[in-house]
Structure formats: structure tokens, C-alpha cells
Amino acid sequence: xxxxxxxxxxxxxxxxxxxxxxxxxxxxxxxxxxxxxxxxxxxxxxxxxxxxxxxxxxxxxxxxxxxxxxxxxxxxxxxxxxxxxxxxxxxxxxxxxxxxxxxxxxxxxxxxxxxxxxxxxxxxxxxxxxxxxxxxxxxxxxxxxxxxxxxxxxxxxxxxxxxxxxxxxxxxxxxxxxx
Numbered sequence: 524x525x526x527x528x529x530x531x532x533x534x535x536x537x538x539x540x541x542x543x544x545x546x547x548x549x550x551x552x553x554x555x556x557x558x559x560x561x562x563x564x565x566x567x568x569x570x571x572x573x574x575x576x577x578x579x580x581x582x583x584x585x586x587x588x589x590x591x592x593x594x595x596x597x598x599x600x601x602x603x604x605x606x607x608x609x610x611x612x613x614x615x616x617x618x619x620x621x622x623x624x625x626x627x628x629x630x631x632x633x634x635x636x637x638x639x640x641x642x643x644x645x646x647x648x649x650x651x652x653x654x655x656x657x658x659x660x661x662x663x664x665x666x667x668x669x670x671x672x673x674x675x676x677x678x679x680x681x682x683x684x685x686x687x688x689x690x691x692x693x694x695x696x697x698x699x700x701x702x
Contacts (some may be wrong), residue, residue: 565627621652
């Protein structure tokens with residue numbers, strides 16, 4: 524992969540997360556009844572950072588959950604025709620809560636669709652919203668993020684590479700081209 528552009532450095536990621544936290548608080552009229560759920564892998568540390576930012580702004584601790592959507596993907600073939608075994612995540616009740624799903628990049632919308640299926644299998648949330656660091660377009664499903672760090676129009680030959688310190692050892696977002 525060839526790096527075409529550096530879109531975010533550590534400071535830009537922190538600014539985007541702080542801005543999204545303010546937008547979440549504003550749209551939800553505070554942080555009451557709010558839960559944040561990160562989609563594995565890079566959505567999880569971003570979700571934790573959002574919860575920390577909301578705590579700094581509102582002084583309210585927000586529950587943060589992890590969501591593994593592997594078994595909810597529409598491109599998964601079930602092994603042996605059995606139903607998949609799914610871990611009980613998030614591990615707090617979501618019924619009647621305002622849930623903010625968090626992911627690093629939204630592309631076709633299929634990951635978010637799988638996340639919605641996973642969340643709905645856990646209970647009936649009052650409201651489900653979506654926060655992403657980067658929206659690169661090319662939706663195949665009618666799904667839109669409520670909170671976006673940056674819109675980056677891309678070609679299908681380009682990739683958005685998100686590096687998160689907790690996983691990759693640095694914070695950055697790069698626009699890359701496939702070789």
C-alpha cells in the first residue's frame with residue numbers, strides 16, 4: 524500500500540473525538556441514560572476515549588461496551604450449519620438506553636448493519652446512534668453516521684488506514700492506495 528495523504532495526526536484525532544463528544548452531549552441533552560459501544564477492533568479504544576471526553580465535559584461516567592460483530596456479518600458462512608456462539612457483549616443492560624455505536628471507518632455500511640443486528644439481539648435500546656472517525660462514502664446500505672470526525676471521499680481503489688495507539692502504537696489516519 525502506498526500512503527497518498529496523512530489525514531489525521533494524534534492532535535487531529537483528539538480534536539475530532541472531543542468535538543464528537545460535545546455533539547453527542549448536545550444531541551442527547553446531556554449524558555443521562557447514555558451508553559457507548561465500540562465495534563471491535565478499533566472502535567473499542569475510540570469508544571473509551573469518547574466516554575473519557577464526555578466525563579471531562581459532563582462529569583458523568585458513561586458505560587462502555589465492546590461489540591464483536593463477527594457472527595452477525597452477512598458474508599459469514601455458518602460452520603456445520605449450526606447457530607454461532609456469541610459472547611454476551613456488551614455486558615450491561617441496553618434496554619431503554621441511548622446507545623452510541625462507535626467505529627473507526629464507515630464504508631459500505633455492512634459492518635454497521637451487523638452491529639445493529641447484534642445490539643438488537645441484546646435488548647430494545649431507546650435510541651441507537653452511530654459515531655465514526657472517518658466516513659469514506661460508497662454506501663451499499665441506507666446507513667448514515669450521526670457523528671463524523673471527517674468525511675473523506677475515496678475511490679474504491681483507496682483504503683483508509685486508522686492507527687490507534689492502544690492497538691498500533693501510534694495515532695494516525697492515512698489515505699492509502701492499493702498496489
